Amino acid sequence: MTFWRVTMQRSINLSKTYVIIGIVLALYGTILSNLLPLLPTNTVNTPIDLTNIFPLLSVAILSLSALLFSMPVVMLFVYDKNNGIFEYLLSTGLDQLDIFKGYVKASLLLASSLLAFVIVLNTVIGTFVGTSLTLLATIAILTFSIGVSVVFLVTVSMIAFSSLQKTRMGANQPLGVSLGIIPVFPALILPFIFPSYALIIDVSLAAAILLASIGLLLSIGKLILREKLLP
Amino acid sequence: MQKLELTEVSSGYGRNEVIHQLSLKITEPSIYVVLGPNGAGKTTLFRTIGGILKPFSGQVKFDESDLFYSKETRRRITYLSHLNAIPEEMTVLDALKYYAEIEGGDVDRVLDLLNLRELKDSKYNTLSQGQKKRVSIGKIFLRDRDLYLLDEPTSNVDPKVSKEIRDILIKLSKDKFVLYSSHNLYEAKEIGTYLILIRNGQLKFFDKVENVKMKHYRIGIKSLNDISRLLPEAKLENDYYVVTVDSPKMVAGIINDLVRGGAELAEVRELDNPLQELFEED
Numbered sequence: 268m269t270f271w272r273v274t275m276q277r278s279i280n281l282s283k284t285y286v287i288i289g290i291v292l293a294l295y296g297t298i299l300s301n302l303l304p305l306l307p308t309n310t311v312n313t314p315i316d317l318t319n320i321f322p323l324l325s326v327a328i329l330s331l332s333a334l335l336f337s338m339p340v341v342m343l344f345v346y347d348k349n350n351g352i353f354e355y356l357l358s359t360g361l362d363q364l365d366i367f368k369g370y371v372k373a374s375l376l377l378a379s380s381l382l383a384f385v386i387v388l389n390t391v392i393g394t395f396v397g398t399s400l401t402l403l404a405t406i407a408i409l410t411f412s413i414g415v416s417v418v419f420l421v422t423v424s425m426i427a428f429s430s431l432q433k434t435r436m437g438a439n440q441p442l443g444v445s446l447g448i449i450p451v452f453p454a455l456i457l458p459f460i461f462p463s464y465a466l467i468i469d470v471s472l473a474a475a476i477l478l479a480s481i482g483l484l485l486s487i488g489k490l491i492l493r494e495k496l497l498p
Numbered sequence: 499m500q501k502l503e504l505t506e507v508s509s510g511y512g513r514n515e516v517i518h519q520l521s522l523k524i525t526e527p528s529i530y531v532v533l534g535p536n537g538a539g540k541t542t543l544f545r546t547i548g549g550i551l552k553p554f555s556g557q558v559k560f561d562e563s564d565l566f567y568s569k570e571t572r573r574r575i576t577y578l579s580h581l582n583a584i585p586e587e588m589t590v591l592d593a594l595k596y597y598a599e600i601e602g603g604d605v606d607r608v609l610d611l612l613n614l615r616e617l618k619d620s621k622y623n624t625l626s627q628g629q630k631k632r633v634s635i636g637k638i639f640l641r642d643r644d645l646y647l648l649d650e651p652t653s654n655v656d657p658k659v660s661k662e663i664r665d666i667l668i669k670l671s672k673d674k675f676v677l678y679s680s681h682n683l684y685e686a687k688e689i690g691t692y693l694i695l696i697r698n699g700q701l702k703f704f705d706k707v708e709n710v711k712m713k714h715y716r717i718g719i720k721s722l723n724d725i726s727r728l729l730p731e732a733k734l735e736n737d738y739y740v741v742t743v744d745s746p747k748m749v750a751g752i753i754n755d756l757v758r759g760g761a762e763l764a765e766v767r768e769l770d771n772p773l774q775e776l777f778e779e780d
Contacts, residue, residue, distance in 0.1 A: 351581030354581070358575075360572040
């Protein structure tokens, strides 16, 4: 079993709370995205355009669920650093980028597995309640692209800040979450302003965030010194 | 011939240089005890040799290959830190498998070597300190290596486990290099063939333990009868007649004289550890 796969399993075992919260939030997002066909028809004509808001809200919530679902990976990162595991891994010939990649892969795989499950579930439920196929496809694309890019950026940011902190408490993790989420806000807000271009805007932003995350990962692999991974 | 060679190595953390221009060459498979007070730089030295820290300057070579840059050479060495570095939520078997997956190796061999088979399904975090240390040491024996770096491997373990670990290392040192740091001077004298003394990040002494010379040796002699008449210069301390000599070679003459004078000797022992004096020197 590869390093990242073991890391993924260990993360799930480490904190089931986050996993459960992630799943519950994902189910809530699924319900939200399929609520529209069940709403009374006159509600659609209110000043608030629920036709746009409901599916997009569900995209935000589903992305957040993926983030929470993969959060234990970064907690494990801090734990392994403090426990001397990285020190041993470095002595075996791995370098810091190998270690970072292992945790990022684990995080992305965890997030992707939840998102894939949620997209399938959403499509099945949506088909059953009569949500349009176009809307279901849009939600699927947006949820996966934004969800994965959010998780990627937040994980890399949290890993970077956790590596750089001097104390052993993992206290810099919230900073990583904050900085990781900020670039994602436009993906959640712009579609409300330009609903016709929602898909293009969000997919483009997701691609940009993915590229930035890859760049950040490669940079921290070079810029963060090995000694920062020592307990 | 295998050899570990450090050439004017300076190393540390950030801008804090801990090891200063240290040169060292070891060519004989054996146990090298690394001694030094707290903060002397022992752990930094091990981390630098182990390829964990990049030297600020100088080179660490094993068999002419730069240890920091050659992953292949790094696979021939292993490092045991004073932390156990085992995922606490795993069972003993899973923890060993975890490392075996990353760096290869034979888990079964380790279970037998360190008597861990009966603990293999126990959660690591339920084990005693000694058992945890055995698991931690187990991971460095997953594969055969040529150089073993052990940072205080017997700290926090009971004498039985400590002896088991020493026995394994003694067996290992017949054809492997073992660098072993310890604060226990008696253990160092018992296990070490060579002594490396580090102080303030610099090499202060490197020679065979047997060549460590003391200015004076305190010899304790226990006798079943009163020998104060035969040894008027001796002081009585805890049932031992204590004499101070300039060289261990003088002890045989003293013993012969005592026996000829009618002493019924029960025990003769060196009271101080010869490494103590070296350890405390300025």
